[in-house]
Amino acid sequence: MTEASREMVVRRLRRALGPVEPLSATRLSGGWYNSAWLLELAGGRRLVLKSAPPADAPALSHECGLLGTERVFHRLAGEAGVPVPTVLHHESAAEDGVSEWLLLEYLDGTTMDAARDRIAPGARAALRRGLGAAVARIAGVTGTEYGYPQPTAPPLGASDWPTAFARMLGAVLADAERFGVALPVPPDRLAGLPARCAAQLAEVKRPALVHFDAWEGNVVVRRRPSGAWELVGLIDGERAFFGDPLAELVGLDPLGAAEHDADLIAGYRSVDPDLTLDEAASARLALYRVYLALIMRVEAAPRGYGADHRAWLTSWSETRVTDQLAVLDRLLG
Structure with missing residues (x-):
């Protein structure tokens, strides 16, 4: 992870949870659109931070606010009794000034x-x-x-x-x-x-x-x-x-x-x-x-x-x- 990426991860984590420092931040593979990091916190807690590409990056017409869609989906699916990650924080690109992002609890498996x-x-x-x-x-x-x-x-x-x-x-x-x-x-x-x-x-x-x-x-x-x-x-x-x-x-x-x-x-x-x-x-x-x-x-x-x-x-x-x-x-x- 570059120093700039680590600074971004720490800044967003603190924006969501207050003065906390991740013990480690590992870039996750497998995503085609958003980028994601697995964050290890003290006490064994693990979170996932997902970041969208910059708002001006080329994308399909429906690829607008996808992490906002994910937030909505997880809330509604969870209320329906389906096991999904708990959403801890979400900010749009307009709020963040750079790109949309989402902080989730990690599903262990x-x-x-x-x-x-x-x-x-x-x-x-x-x-x-x-x-x-x-x-x-x-x-x-x-x-x-x-x-x-x-x-x-x-x-x-x-x-x-x-x-x-x-x-x-x-x-x-x-x-x-x-x-x-x-x-x-x-x-x-x-x-x-x-x-x-x-x-x-x-x-x-x-x-x-x-x-x-x-x-x-x-x-x-x-x-x-x-x-x-x-x-x-x-x-x-x-x-x-x-x-x-x-x-x-x-x-x-x-x-x-x-x-x-x-x-x-x-x-x-x-x-x-x-x-x-x-x-x-x-x-x-x-x-x-x-x-x-x-x-x-x-x-x-x-x-x-x-x-x-x-x-x-x-x-x-x-x-x-x-x-x-x-x-x-x-x-x-």
Whole structure:
């Protein structure tokens, strides 16, 4: 850690907690947008300090006040009984004068993704059931409006889901043009998807809270002294929005299809037995998979991903988008 970084960490820690000195501050890896430090305090307490890029850094349209979104998500999810980090302090870029930041309690454990090779099949099934129950509880939280919770220009929210989702998708298409990212199919075909799926989108009658990034890299687990694995909590709620609870299944498995995970769905239905996976739901899932694949493709430009990762994203997202468009053609005719 550079001296300037350490000074920033100490200044923000003291701003939140008063005259305290971290015993150590370790930069955490794995984040693609925000930077994060693990702070060790006297007495064994551990915290995470997350910092956003400068406000003028290149970003996608919805990447506005993401740590404010994470604060909102953790508060609401925690109130719903889902284990998430406790938020200790949050400041916007305007308040801080440099960049937005967030101070959280640390969840002690490892990510499910990192522990994958150590988790036996039976233990994994139990963890996936627990994760399904957790995201169902998250989906039980109702917002006041559909879309992203932070103010953006243009707005990415609305009083109904078809309008909100059309704005969300339209913003990613505009971002692709702004950053010079070629799309896998003509933009007009993608822009017309919300109107094509209007009837299916209109089935969503409640703005449910959606994490949208609850893949196993954002699921913290821990092994008890007995050897059994337990779900510690969900982290990184910065991509959350209010919308169709089915969209959570896309974020749970960005490369696959979480609705085919019997353990996950059983856990979800233990909380919400009314989860419906009919043809209309399949159409919406295909639509949300297109949306996420486009985000992953376009964000490579402002984030400056390396050539190999960017090439993989370009190839994968083309396959993902064309496959999901074929699903929509089959379902909608």
